[in-house]
Amino acid sequence: MNQDEKLNIIKDILLTDEREFVSAIEKKIKILENTVNKKENLSVKVDPIIETKLNEFVKEIPETLGPTITEALKTEIKNSQDAVVEALYPILGKMIKRYVQHEMKLLSERINNQVNKTFSFKRFFRRAKSKASGINESELILQEQTNAKIEQIIIIEKGSGLLLAEYSKNKMADEDMVAGMLTAIKSFVEDAFKKESQNLQYIEYDLYHIHIQNFSSFYIAVVVSGAYNVIFKDQLEDKLFEFADKEKIVKHLKNKSLLSKKIEDFFKNDSI
Amino acid sequence: MTVSKKIVLIGHFGVGKTSLIRRFVENTFSEDYKVTIGVHISKKTITIPEGEQISLIIWDLEGQDDIKKTRPSYLLGTNGFIYVFDLSRPVTFQDLNSELSFLKENYPKIPVKVVGNKMDLVNKIYLKEHQTIFEPHVDYFVSAKTGSKVEKLFSKLAEDLI
Numbered sequence: 001m002n003q004d005e006k007l008n009i010i011k012d013i014l015l016t017d018e019r020e021f022v023s024a025i026e027k028k029i030k031i032l033e034n035t036v037n038k039k040e041n042l043s044v045k046v047d048p049i050i051e052t053k054l055n056e057f058v059k060e061i062p063e064t065l066g067p068t069i070t071e072a073l074k075t076e077i078k079n080s081q082d083a084v085v086e087a088l089y090p091i092l093g094k095m096i097k098r099y100v101q102h103e104m105k106l107l108s109e110r111i112n113n114q115v116n117k118t119f120s121f122k123r124f125f126r127r128a129k130s131k132a133s134g135i136n137e138s139e140l141i142l143q144e145q146t147n148a149k150i151e152q153i154i155i156i157e158k159g160s161g162l163l164l165a166e167y168s169k170n171k172m173a174d175e176d177m178v179a180g181m182l183t184a185i186k187s188f189v190e191d192a193f194k195k196e197s198q199n200l201q202y203i204e205y206d207l208y209h210i211h212i213q214n215f216s217s218f219y220i221a222v223v224v225s226g227a228y229n230v231i232f233k234d235q236l237e238d239k240l241f242e243f244a245d246k247e248k249i250v251k252h253l254k255n256k257s258l259l260s261k262k263i264e265d266f267f268k269n270d271s272i
Numbered sequence: 273m274t275v276s277k278k279i280v281l282i283g284h285f286g287v288g289k290t291s292l293i294r295r296f297v298e299n300t301f302s303e304d305y306k307v308t309i310g311v312h313i314s315k316k317t318i319t320i321p322e323g324e325q326i327s328l329i330i331w332d333l334e335g336q337d338d339i340k341k342t343r344p345s346y347l348l349g350t351n352g353f354i355y356v357f358d359l360s361r362p363v364t365f366q367d368l369n370s371e372l373s374f375l376k377e378n379y380p381k382i383p384v385k386v387v388g389n390k391m392d393l394v395n396k397i398y399l400k401e402h403q404t405i406f407e408p409h410v411d412y413f414v415s416a417k418t419g420s421k422v423e424k425l426f427s428k429l430a431e432d433l434i
């Protein structure tokens with residue numbers, strides 16, 4: 001190998017390397033270009049990174065953003081207390097009722113055991129009546145409880161006592177005056193027994209029972225004829241809460257005719 | 273659709289609150305004095321000049337010699353007050369200033385009509401004598417007995433509420 005040949009070989013090696021190096025870099029740049037320009041290609045690379053970051057972020061929310069969000073919610077609730085109360089009223093009502101019901105049930109079971117053992121006039125009379133009339137006893141029990149009937153339902157604004165809506169099966173008294181009178185009685189009684197903020201729930205008037213269901217800015221008065229008993233009261237309460245909740249009463253307090261229609265549709269079909 | 277408004281009548285005992293309402297609603301009058309206990313509520317629907325129907329739900333409160341003794345819950349949501357005193361009995365208007373400022377302070381946005389009732393029992397000279405008390409406050413001199421200005425009182429108040 002002479003000098004020239006050697007030089008050529010070296011040149012060859014060097015140049016080839018250089019060329020390969022250049023083409024290798026070119027290739028890499030192409031791939032990079034490709035990756036950066038084509039979204040889907042880029043996302044294959046970047047997505048995992050974002051995902052890990054996001055996961056970390058989500059994990060950190062409770063510590064970093066949590067207090068801010070809680071604070072924001074708190075102010076929001078504070079500023080729109082009335083709206084919150086209105087929205088929660090039917091739900092809270094139901095919850096409290098369930099609780100009280102449960103406690104009452106326990107209590108009444110205990111009492112019932114006692115009463116059954118000791119005396120039962122009612123049963124005695126029922127037996128006598130059953131014998132005399134030939135109707136069996138359990139049917140008589142049912143009869144005692146099926147008589148209650150809704151006569152009129154009135155939605156009344158608290159305070160002013162102005163009528164917001166009304167539905168009646170048989171027109172009774174002037175509903176505007178009934179609404180005012182009930183409100184006056186209600187505030188009198190509630191003022192008179194103001195230990196805690198108690199609400200009047202029931203008025204007996206003539207042959208009628210007036211059931212009063214309180215909500216935040218309004219109350220519903222239901223005029224009932226017949227046997228208004230615990231079972232009936234219970235069903236009525238449930239139905240009223242359901243009505244307030246489902247029909248979004250709060251939103252329609254300003255629309256007398258719509259609200260009255262809603263009462264009618266909701267209550268016309270059954271005795272409750 | 274008819275709008276409903278709550279009107280409340282207040283003032284001392286026996287000034288004629290119930291009589292004014294009976295005159296307005298039933299167009300009757302009685303010399304008998306039956307003290308109102310608690311509240312009595314009546315209603316009259318009228319048409320104001322703009323053609324609108326308005327139902328006045330009128331709260332007749334029991335008399336109080338001091339307005340501060342009125343049960344506050346009766347006054348909640350009132351749309352308009354009528355403050356009544358008895359022109360013939362100075363004891364019912366001697367505290368007019370403080371009685372009316374009580375209303376202004378506690379119900380600043382609610383219209384109040386101030387009326388001297390039993391106009392049939394007094395004469396022009398008497399009114400002149402008490403001008404310093406009456407003039408700044410009184411909106412109407414009325415009589416439940418003769419019916420003078422009663423209709424006007426209620427319908428003007430109703431117009432103010434629309």
Ligand SMILES: Nc1nc2c(ncn2[C@@H]2O[C@H](COP(=O)(O)OP(=O)(O)OP(=O)(O)O)[C@@H](O)[C@H]2O)c(=O)[nH]1
Pocket residue numbers: 283284285286287288289290291292302303304305306307308309333334335336389390391392393414415416417418
């Ligand atoms: N002469 C005359 N007597 C009147 C007039 N208005 C009321 N009276 C009489 O005054 C007495 C009291 O009238 P009421 O309307 O009961 O007075 P009130 O303000 O409702 O009284 P309380 O309910 O006790 O607060 C009655 O005997 C009425 O006949 C009037 O315009 N002229």
Ligand SMILES: [Mg+2]
Pocket residue numbers: 289290291306307308332333334335
């Ligand atoms: Mg009276």
